Amino acid sequence: MSKLRKKVYLVAGYNTISMGTGRKEFNPKKERAGLEQYMKEAGQATLKMIGGPDNVDECVIGNFIASRFNGQANMAAFFPFIDEGLMYKPATRVEGACATGGLALLAGVKSILAETADVVLVLGVEVQNTVKAIYGADYLAAAGWAKDRKNGHAYFFPGQFSDRAGAYYEKYGRDKTRQAFAKWFSNSIENARLCSTAQEHHNSAKDLTALGMMEPNGKSFVDHLNVFDCSKVSDGASSVAIVSEEGLKRIGIPLSEAVEIVSYGHAEADITKPPIDRTELTTFKVAAKQALDNAGITLDQVATAEVHDCFTIAGILATEALGLANPGEGPDFVLAGNTARDGKFPINTTGGLIGWGHPTGATGVHMAVTIWEQLTGKAGANQVAVPSDKPYGMSVNMGGDDKTLVAIVYKKN
Amino acid sequence: MNYEERLQNVSVIGAAGKMGSGILLLTALEMADISLKPENKDKAFRLNAIDISPLGLKGLVQYLKVQVLKAAEKKLIQLRKLYHDRSDLVENSDIVNQYVHDVLHIVSPVTRIEAAYDSFVVFEAAKEDPAIKIELFSKINTNNPNKPWFFTNTSSIPITELDIQASLEGRIIGFHFYNPPAIQKLVEVIKAENTTEELTAFALQYAKNLKKTVVPSNDVAGFIGNGHFMRDLIFGVSEVERLSGNYPFTESVYMINKVSQDFLIRPMGIFQLIDYVGLDVCQYILSVMNSRLTGKRLHSTLLDEFVSKGIKGGQFSDGSQKDGFLKYEKGKVTGIYSPAKNEYVAIADIQSTCDERLGALPENAPAWKTILRNPKKEDVLRIFFNNLKDLNTKGAALAIAFAENTKNIGQNLVKDGVALNENDVNTVLLTGFFHAYGPINDYV
Structure with a gap:
């Protein structure tokens, strides 16, 4: 597939706060907002921006695993709860682990392309602070093959990516890689501090590099990563509307406030197989290339990207998988400041998964919201330059250990 | 086997x-x-x-x-x-x-x-x-x-x-x-x-x-832990009895409890600690020690009086604190028992008068909780105690006297052959009583 057969736009992005440890208002001992409140807040915000539920043809909800965190399935039936004007409208729930949000966006895109809808409300949500992290680790482990759980680490995914970090240290050297992890962490926090909805917005640690460089301890956590190398447990929702040209007219939003979804790449790898090479994100590479090729552009034309840094190692590997750095040189690229907000290729400008937060099912949508904000000049303190020769933005959302990949290219209007 | x-x-x-x-x-x-x-x-x-x-x-x-x-x-x-x-x-x-x-x-x-x-x-x-x-x-x-x-x-x-x-x-x-x-x-x-x-x-x-x-610890009644605590208790009580000549009993308890907590940077004041252990338990330990040791008599008529009134402190089965010298509500100290009135006097009624009488803590006084984890604990404590000594207030004077007595108790435990050395005494207070510093130190 090359260019999309018709114009598809993304508008009306909204993020709730990414709630969890780090936010001042978070108190694990007190009752907190649940799935319902997050979905309602995000859904209603987007509905308001697009002129209400009457303008909506279809709805898509992305949620990874509320069935375990919240004992809730059949999530599509929450749309009429979000707004009764959505009663009896078609809605679908999609799931692809941490790439759920990306898949939800694609479902919306496909409805536009299939001409079954002109306006699709797309929502991603996850509420994960309902159990302690060690039990949440079991739920999230479902993003891998269930048969691998028994031999996996207590903290399953940190264990998987710790193995990747270990392999990377061995192949390319440990010291510089760990420094690059610390740099990735401090970039993430610095960006998040500027964004009021970010989980790390209140982070006031003085020496971020020192935290990032804390020596991993396999006795209490995993062998090759420390806690600052990991995204946190988050509650949150993000929403957008995906619309056709006709849809854009219907909702009355000017083109300048919309971004065009130019292309996407979508790739699945075999969940029952270990990674082909632990030192690279092979499937990520395939999906990102597809998206860029389908758009007919190169990275030189991309102003900013959102990548799936569930762990710092994933962030470093993402720079290589995107083609920004050669294999083994991702750490140099990051250490040189290239991915910082003022660098030559700003990545994760609102903090990414490590800084903004990782409400798993919402993350792919949050990425799209950030790119939409950047390309429409709505990113506030986080705004980066979008020069006319770089009118594109990109997001790459990953589910599991490089298994489900959704890459999307967006264009400023 | x-x-x-x-x-x-x-x-x-x-x-x-x-x-x-x-x-x-x-x-x-x-x-x-x-x-x-x-x-x-x-x-x-x-x-x-x-x-x-x-x-x-x-x-x-x-x-x-x-x-x-x-x-x-x-x-x-x-x-x-x-x-x-x-x-x-x-x-x-x-x-x-x-x-x-x-x-x-x-x-x-x-x-x-x-x-x-x-x-x-x-x-x-x-x-x-x-x-x-x-x-x-x-x-x-x-x-x-x-x-x-x-x-x-x-x-x-x-x-x-x-x-x-x-x-x-x-x-x-x-x-x-x-x-x-x-x-x-x-x-x-x-x-x-x-x-x-x-x-x-x-x-x-x-x-x-x-x-x-x-x-x-050597096999001497009270060992190191109670050998220290019981004598600290006796000193605290005697200070209250001394102060009660000039001030109401409840105010005296408040002052000594505050001095032994905030001015000495301890997790609890001496009267809160007595309540925590239980007045009757303390009374019993004192009697065991007193009957087996020579030297200064280890006995408190004040404890006897409180226990005979049924005021014993200790904890409820859920771990919350029972009232003793002090009254507790949701873990906070809210009153002090007045034996004359047979009731608790609200802290709020005497606090400001007593605090004013004691004088303020030295500037930048560290809190017990934060000093525990401070890698430069010793420097901070040295500055604190030097500042304390420079303060010409009642609170500072009471605190210095308390700290000197505490140090003396510790040194005597070594001299009397209860502890093998001063370090052991300090370790007991640091790890058994959660103090931020050992009683035997050169701060005072």
């Missing part, structure tokens, strides 16, 4: 009490971890939780469930390895639940002392009464064919006295946990004159496995 074999049958007496329950928890975890080793799979391990109160035992099981669950969550990485061959245990929750089950499975709550007749090791955390302890030891020793080893949690009674009177032939050791045993790092280990080397070696191994800090 090696270490592991000896732990195959253990009894804890007074298991439902606040010390006994902690000892039981730690021993249950130690025994469970041994029982789960592959080589021990075919061996039975039994831990008798003996207490006279059935209701107390019911509460104990609840306490154990909660605490073992926490322990399992903390060491989950090791537990996943331990249960690796159990294909039915996949998720963390499976493993945690299995571990809780396995630990609780070892524990048998019973109300009858006869359960201890098969044990190899007996931990005793009964009432601090020599007669009761001796009777228990004699009874078990006579009926138990295994020549069991006795670990007593006494905090004041000389071990040699218990050994001789219960005819234990050196099969006893003082193993004094601090409250709460699951949290406080310190164990005072006290050998009786005839305590065997084998028993001592076992005790040290057990303490090491529990990750406890061991401080040896």
Whole structure:
């Protein structure tokens, strides 16, 4: 597939706060907002921006695993709860682990392309602070093959990516890689501090590099990563509307406030197989290339990207998988400041998964919201330059250990 | 019989009490971890939780469930390895639940002392009464064919006295946990004159496995911990009696409690600590020590008066504090008992007057909680005490006097041959009482 057969736009992005440890208002001992409140807040915000539920043809909800965190399935039936004007409208729930949000966006895109809808409300949500992290680790482990759980680490995914970090240290050297992890962490926090909805917005640690460089301890956590190398447990929702040209007219939003979804790449790898090479994100590479090729552009034309840094190692590997750095040189690229907000290729400008937060099912949508904000000049303190020769933005959302990949290219209007 | 074999049958007496329950928890975890080793799979391990109160035992099981669950969550990485061959245990929750089950499975709550007749090791955390302890030891020793080893949690009674009177032939050791045993790092280990080397070696191994800090104390009534605390208590009370000549009793208690907490950067003021331990317990420990020691009389008529009025402090079964010298609401001190009025006077009514009288703390005075983790603790404390000495206030004067007395008590414990050295005294106060600095220091 090359260019999309018709114009598809993304508008009306909204993020709730990414709630969890780090936010001042978070108190694990007190009752907190649940799935319902997050979905309602995000859904209603987007509905308001697009002129209400009457303008909506279809709805898509992305949620990874509320069935375990919240004992809730059949999530599509929450749309009429979000707004009764959505009663009896078609809605679908999609799931692809941490790439759920990306898949939800694609479902919306496909409805536009299939001409079954002109306006699709797309929502991603996850509420994960309902159990302690060690039990949440079991739920999230479902993003891998269930048969691998028994031999996996207590903290399953940190264990998987710790193995990747270990392999990377061995192949390319440990010291510089760990420094690059610390740099990735401090970039993430610095960006998040500027964004009021970010989980790390209140982070006031003085020496971020020192935290990032804390020596991993396999006795209490995993062998090759420390806690600052990991995204946190988050509650949150993000929403957008995906619309056709006709849809854009219907909702009355000017083109300048919309971004065009130019292309996407979508790739699945075999969940029952270990990674082909632990030192690279092979499937990520395939999906990102597809998206860029389908758009007919190169990275030189991309102003900013959102990548799936569930762990710092994933962030470093993402720079290589995107083609920004050669294999083994991702750490140099990051250490040189290239991915910082003022660098030559700003990545994760609102903090990414490590800084903004990782409400798993919402993350792919949050990425799209950030790119939409950047390309429409709505990113506030986080705004980066979008020069006319770089009118594109990109997001790459990953589910599991490089298994489900959704890459999307967006264009400023 | 090696270490592991000896732990195959253990009894804890007074298991439902606040010390006994902690000892039981730690021993249950130690025994469970041994029982789960592959080589021990075919061996039975039994831990008798003996207490006279059935209701107390019911509460104990609840306490154990909660605490073992926490322990399992903390060491989950090791537990996943331990249960690796159990294909039915996949998720963390499976493993945690299995571990809780396995630990609780070892524990048998019973109300009858006869359960201890098969044990190899007996931990005793009964009432601090020599007669009761001796009777228990004699009874078990006579009926138990295994020549069991006795670990007593006494905090004041000389071990040699218990050994001789219960005819234990050196099969006893003082193993004094601090409250709460699951949290406080310190164990005072006290050998009786005839305590065997084998028993001592076992005790040290057990303490090491529990990750406890061991401080040896000589077999002198009160040992190091109460040897210090009881004399600190006597000083605190005498200061209140002295101040009561000029100020109301309640204000005097408030001032000395505040000085011994905030001005000395301790976790609790001296009267709150007395309440925490229990006025009746303190009274009893004083009587045990007083009747066995020469020198300055260790007795407080004020304590007698309060206890006779039924004001005893101590804790409710849920761990919350009972009223004593001070009144507590939701963990906060809200009043001070007035023996003249037979009621508590609200702190709010006297606080500002007393605080003004004491004067402010030196600028940048560190809080106890923060100083604990400060790597430059010593420098901060030195500056603090220098500033304190420069203050010409009543609070500073009372604090310096208190600190000097405390230091003196510590030094005398070494001089009198209770502690082997000054460092041991400091370690007891640091790890058993959670002080931020040892009493023997050059700050004062």
